[in-house]
Amino acid sequence: MSAELLIEATNLVKHFPIKKGLLIDREVDQVRAVDDVSLTIGRGETLGLVGESGSGKSTLCRTVLQLLAPTSGSVRFEGEEIAGLSRRQMRPFRRQMQMIFQDPYASLNPRKRVGQIVGDPLKLQGVASGGELRTQVQELLERVGLSAEHYNRFPHEFSGGQRQRIGIARAIALKPKLIVADEPVSALDVSIQAQIINLLDDLQDELGLTYLFVAHDIGVVRHISDRIAVMHNGKIVETGSADQVCEQPADAYTKQLLASVPIPDPRESRARRQRTAAG
Amino acid sequence: MNAQPLLSVRDLRVGFTTEAGRLQAVDGVSFELAAGEVLAIVGESGSGKSVTAQTILGLTRSPNATIEGSVALRGAELLDADEAELRKVRGAEIAMIFQDPMTSLNPVQRVGAQLVEAIRAHNSGASKDAARQQAIELLDAVGIADAERRVDDYPHEFSGGMRQRAMIAMGLTLEPEVLIADEPTTALDVTIQAQILRLLEDLNRERNLATILITHDLGVVAEMADRVLVMYAGRVVEAGTLDEIFYDPQHPYTWGLLGSLSRLDRPRPRRLPQISGAPPSLLAPPSGCAFHPRCPHEFSKCSSLPGLEARLEDAPAHADRCWLTPAQKRELREVEGRIGLEAPTP
Numbered sequence: 001m002s003a004e005l006l007i008e009a010t011n012l013v014k015h016f017p018i019k020k021g022l023l024i025d026r027e028v029d030q031v032r033a034v035d036d037v038s039l040t041i042g043r044g045e046t047l048g049l050v051g052e053s054g055s056g057k058s059t060l061c062r063t064v065l066q067l068l069a070p071t072s073g074s075v076r077f078e079g080e081e082i083a084g085l086s087r088r089q090m091r092p093f094r095r096q097m098q099m100i101f102q103d104p105y106a107s108l109n110p111r112k113r114v115g116q117i118v119g120d121p122l123k124l125q126g127v128a129s130g131g132e133l134r135t136q137v138q139e140l141l142e143r144v145g146l147s148a149e150h151y152n153r154f155p156h157e158f159s160g161g162q163r164q165r166i167g168i169a170r171a172i173a174l175k176p177k178l179i180v181a182d183e184p185v186s187a188l189d190v191s192i193q194a195q196i197i198n199l200l201d202d203l204q205d206e207l208g209l210t211y212l213f214v215a216h217d218i219g220v221v222r223h224i225s226d227r228i229a230v231m232h233n234g235k236i237v238e239t240g241s242a243d244q245v246c247e248q249p250a251d252a253y254t255k256q257l258l259a260s261v262p263i264p265d266p267r268e269s270r271a272r273r274q275r276t277a278a279g
Numbered sequence: 280m281n282a283q284p285l286l287s288v289r290d291l292r293v294g295f296t297t298e299a300g301r302l303q304a305v306d307g308v309s310f311e312l313a314a315g316e317v318l319a320i321v322g323e324s325g326s327g328k329s330v331t332a333q334t335i336l337g338l339t340r341s342p343n344a345t346i347e348g349s350v351a352l353r354g355a356e357l358l359d360a361d362e363a364e365l366r367k368v369r370g371a372e373i374a375m376i377f378q379d380p381m382t383s384l385n386p387v388q389r390v391g392a393q394l395v396e397a398i399r400a401h402n403s404g405a406s407k408d409a410a411r412q413q414a415i416e417l418l419d420a421v422g423i424a425d426a427e428r429r430v431d432d433y434p435h436e437f438s439g440g441m442r443q444r445a446m447i448a449m450g451l452t453l454e455p456e457v458l459i460a461d462e463p464t465t466a467l468d469v470t471i472q473a474q475i476l477r478l479l480e481d482l483n484r485e486r487n488l489a490t491i492l493i494t495h496d497l498g499v500v501a502e503m504a505d506r507v508l509v510m511y512a513g514r515v516v517e518a519g520t521l522d523e524i525f526y527d528p529q530h531p532y533t534w535g536l537l538g539s540l541s542r543l544d545r546p547r548p549r550r551l552p553q554i555s556g557a558p559p560s561l562l563a564p565p566s567g568c569a570f571h572p573r574c575p576h577e578f579s580k581c582s583s584l585p586g587l588e589a590r591l592e593d594a595p596a597h598a599d600r601c602w603l604t605p606a607q608k609r610e611l612r613e614v615e616g617r618i619g620l621e622a623p624t625p
Contacts, residue, residue, distance in 0.1 A: 052468035053439075159557050160324075189323040190495055194539040194553035201550070216468065219541035223551060246543055260473035262498030264540050266521045269501045 005079075006178055006210045007041040007064060012073035014056075014063045033059040034070070035234035041178070046204065046211040048225030048242065050218050050257070056234040057214045061180045064212065065097055066090055077178075095125050098171040102183035104163030108155040114141070115151040118169045125174055140169040145199060161192035165199070172203060180212045185220060197224055218261055222246045230254045283354055284311035285489055286335070286373075286457055291348035293327070293334050302561040304330040306513040307348075309587075314456065315487040319504035319521075321494060321536070325558050327513040328493045332459045334358075335491075336373055337365045352457075371401055374450035378462035380442035384434040390445050391415070391430035397452045417448040422478055440471035447478065451486075458482070461493045476502050497540060501525065509533050512559050512569035515587055519597035529590065529599035531620055532570045534612045538619025545617075552619040568600065575621050576603060576611050 014034040019025040033056045041047045051057045062068040064075055066082055075083045082093055098121075101107035108117055119137040122128045128136050138148035144165040155163055164184060171179055181200065185193040197220065203209060215221045221228060221242075228245040230238045230253065238251040249255045259276075263269045293305040305327040312318050322328040333339045335350050337357065350357040352372060357365070369375075377383045385393055394414035399405050405413070411430070418426035421444040434442055443463060450458055460479060464472035480503055482488050492503055500507060500521070507524040509517040509532065517530040528534055535554035541547070556573040559565055565572050571581035580602040589598045591605050603611065612618050 052470065161557055189558065190497075190536060190539060191323060191554035192557065194551040195555070197541075197551050198553055217541070218469070219543050222543060223541040223547050243547075256470060258543065260469040261543055262469075262473070262476070262496065262502045263544055264497040264501050264525075264537070264542060265544070266501045266525050268544060269498075273502075 004042050005040050006043045006045075006077065007039070007212070008074075008076040008079075009040070009064055010038045010074045010076075012037045012039075012060070012063055012075065013071045014059050014068060015071045032234045034063055036073075037231075037234070037236050039229055039236060039239070041210055041212060043177075044204070044208055044210055045227065046213055046225045048221035048228040049212060049214045049231060050216065050221050050228060051231030052216065052257075055231045057231050058182055060231065061099075061182055061212060061214055065099065065180055066093075067099075095121070095174040096176050097178040097180065098174065098176040100164075100167050100171050100179060100181040100184045103187050104160050104167055105187075107167055108163055110155055112154075113151070114146075114153050114155065114158075114166055117155070117166060118173055121170060121173045127174065137169075137173075140173055141166075143172070143203075144169045145195075159192075160188050161195060164188060164192075164196055168196075168199065168203070172207060172209075175207065176209070178210045178212065180214070182214045183216070184213075186215060186217065193220065200224065218246065218258065230257065285314045285353060286312040287349070287351045287354075288331070288335065289349040289351070291331060291334060291350065292346070293330050293339055294345040296343040296345075297562075300562050303513055303564070304561060305334065308508075308510070308513075308515055309348075310508055310515070310518065312457065312489050312491065314489050315483065317483055317490045317492060317503050317505045319492045319494060319500040319507045320510060321497065321500055321507060322510035323495055323558055325512070325561060326510040328510050329461055331510075332375070332461055332491060332493050335459065336369055336375055337362075338375075370397065370450070370455065371453040372455050373457040373459065374453070374455040375459040375461065376443070376446045376450050376463055378465050380439065380446045380466070381434065383446055384442060386434050389431050389433055390418075390437065391432075394418070394430075394445075394449055394452060397449055401453050413452075414448075417451060418445065420451070421445070421448045422474070423448075438471075439467050440474060443467060443471075443475055444478065447475075447482075451482070454486070455488070457489045457491065459491045459493070462495070463492070464499060465494070465496070472499070479503065497525075497536060509536070512564055513561060514569065514600065515598075516570065516601070517599040518587065519594070519599075523594060523597045527591075527594070527597070528612065528618060529597065529605070529608055530570075530601045531574045531576055531603075531612075533599075534618050535573075535620035538614060538617065548615070552614060552621075554620055568602070576607075578602070 015030040017027045018029040225242045232253045238254045291308045320328045395410040398410040538552040567582040571577040585600045
């Protein structure tokens with residue numbers, strides 16, 4: 001089993017100190033953003049992470065990627081411990097794990113051309129340079145549904161959906177094994193969300209990607225995920241197959257979360273309200 | 280229909296001159312709102328839904344804006360009203376709540392003080408103590424626990440849901456007849472969203488408060504609305520009752536919106552049906568039907584603009600802007616056993 005696992009996080013803890021005092025910082029308390037979380041992600045699998053704001057989803061993602069050093073606990077990537085590694089030691093792992101961000105307006109440098117944004121990871125990791133780099137970037141742009149001519153454009157010339165495609169091209173440039181997508185569609189228009197979800201689906205099939213997919217929209221998470229983990233107050237309260245968690249939730253908080261999702265069907269929605277009123 | 284609707288919007292057009300050129304944000308929007316009714320305006324960014332709502336309250340007036348048409352509240356024209364007259368309408372007759380309660384509340388003033396200010400601005404006779412008492416009652420009415428104590432909190436001491444409740448309380452201060460809620464739950468978590476929707480629904484029922492609900496979320500629409508307008512690129516492309524829009528949608532854009540939802544109560548499709556392309560730029564909108572470049576069912580007629588007309592014999596209030604015949608629509612909108620928009624072949 002462990003050979004199949006890409007990510008194995010065990011007893012992961014991330015506390016942020018709350019400090020008080022002017023000259024001498026006294027630690028008065030801690031925010032337990034991630035509080036003893038264990039999770040595994042199999043190779044080629046999509047693990048969906050749902051939870052409300054402040055539940056610790058994003059901190060968990062950043063801790064798994066070692067963008068934040070965990071307070072304690074272990075993160076294994078293909079069986080190798082990466083928690084506590086130095087920046088230099090992390091370098092070979094970095095290209096294996098990439099991130100897609102929520103806000104396509106804030107996550108692309110407005111002064112850089114698209115070619116540079118997508119090409120920089122390739123250049124920095126010494127994968128390609130010069131004409132070869134340009135060809136690879138143009139292929140990537142076409143792969144995500146943009147065109148090679150977009151190479152010299154700036155981010156402001158693109159719509160939100162197209163910007164998210166640029167962010168995806170950057171994330172897949174180094175052929176990573178793991179992609180952490182933190183709310184990748186929540187800033188996009190409804191008609192564009194499905195396009196991006198389908199693109200992520202296709203890329204997974206093509207490139208054998210493993211996803212850690214974070215979103216607060218449970219419908220979207222259920223669509224894309226194999227398994228779902230529900231997070232609440234820094235802990236994972238329930239894990240299971242996507243259909244199982246959505247159809248037969250075991251945890252009280254998961255039930256409450258699911259019951260709050262509006263049903264886009266007036267008859268179903270009325271029936272549910274009558275049930276709630278009666279029960 | 281009543282002889283005189285509470286609010287009547289006729290052929291509203293709002294254009295802006297920008298550095299990049301002139302754009303028509305709202306292009307001929309008409310609707311009526313009866314007392315106690317919930318009207319949802321659905322659309323994506325740039326569809327003109329927020330501009331329509333803001334124009335009702337005169338919030339889009341500016342030197343670069345051209346506003347035409349009519350907005351009448353109980354027959355009285357609001358587009359011609361001067362600022363002093365509008366001030367009497369805002370809050371007292373039509374109140375508005377916004378998406379982001381953090382940026383709509385003053386961060387350096389206590390919540391209670393902001394409510395008191397609103398109360399006394401319109402009723403100078405109210406004493407400070409009476410206004411404060413009324414503020415506490417309002418916070419209590421919108422479900423803020425321990426309102427007596429929380430009235431002296433600053434906005435940052437409130438959670439997101441409480442801030443939105445405080446905004447709603449502020450909107451209710453002067454007992455308006457119309458509440459315009461612009462994406463009132465978009466910034467909130469789902470469990471909080473459910474509570475706020477419940478609150479809006481209660482207010483609608485108990486106070487007979489007519490509500491214009493602006494949202495991109497069809498789930499929210501299904502929970503609350505009586506009637507729905509679907510907007511695209513500044514125009515209404517379909518208008519009907521809640522059930523008409525969900526169960527007998529006539530416009531391909533509506534099909535696309537309904538089809539692309541990831542529904543928790545249905546088996547998941549292998550692929551999400553998607554609408555191809557992106558919403559048009561309002562600086563250079565497509566001629567004819569603005570949706571035709573994205574529509575797989577587009578044909579020769581679509582280069583001219585269809586009127587917003589009732590095309591079904593048995594539903595005179597269900598109107599759409601699409602040249603297809605009702606029979607064609609019934610057939611074309613079925614994609615793999617559900618309503619959707621077939622992706623055009625690339």
